Amino acid sequence: MNYRTKTSTLIFGLASFATAIVFFNGCKSPTENKAITKTAEAKENLADAKETLDKAKKEYVLRYEAFKLESDSKIAENEKIIAELKKKAKMESNAAKEDFEKELAVLEQKNQSLKEKMSYYKDEGDDKWESFKLEFDRDMDNLGKALKDLTKNNTN
Template identity: 75%
Template sequence: MNYKTRKISNLIFGLASVAMAIILFDGCKLPAEDKETINSDESNENLVEAKESLDEARKEYVLRYEAFKLESDNKIAENEKVIAELKAKAKMESNAAKRDFEKELAVLEQKNQSLKEKMSYYKDEGDDKWESFKMEFNQDIDSLGQALKDLTKNDTN
């Protein structure tokens, strides 16, 4: 082999090596890019699913809140009705019994008004606080309802 042939041969071999390196390097890069695209697509799908799930949970929460509020408003309105009836009956009592009865009734009326305000001023602070609020509110309204029943029983005796 002469010098020129060897030089051309080395040049061809060098170019072929560079071409192979480029092909190998480029070939290695494509799957990584594909993986990134796949991971990005999966991440986007997960994000969309999470957002939909959050939206659905929020809708359910609002529906539960509205149902509870309606139920509570009805109980408060019923308490107001009972209080009005008891006030009317109190007007027919004797002076000593009337004063005690009216004092007890005024305390219960204030408690009912406080519950009404508590319900109207409630602000969404998350599901845990909602459950705690609901439990406490139900205990308070049940306690008030029982006190009104007891007052009515005492009034009829």
């Protein structure tokens, strides 16, 4: 055989092989085609779910950070009010001073406890976060009211 014949035979053989592969791959059963489609859909759904989860986590972190900043600000404001009340209490010389200082110490401890509670909070999911946030807000509001009441009672 000459060179052209060998080359032609080789090309014909490769073309026949490629045709056979295409033909046999095209002849997959409907079950195989459904399985391939379902696998592709599952992969797409998984990717969508991961994207949604990532987005939800980012939103949760942003809400948490905003709440923490707001709470830290309120705690710092309470610390400022407590410091001012302590200065006023030192200038007083009446019998009510001792009771006032005791109440002030209790409120200062509550403020410190809220500060620690916020700093030690660990992510335990959205449901626990909502519960924590409601309880924390309630405690913060009660402390704020108690400080206002103490201020009113001290100025009377």
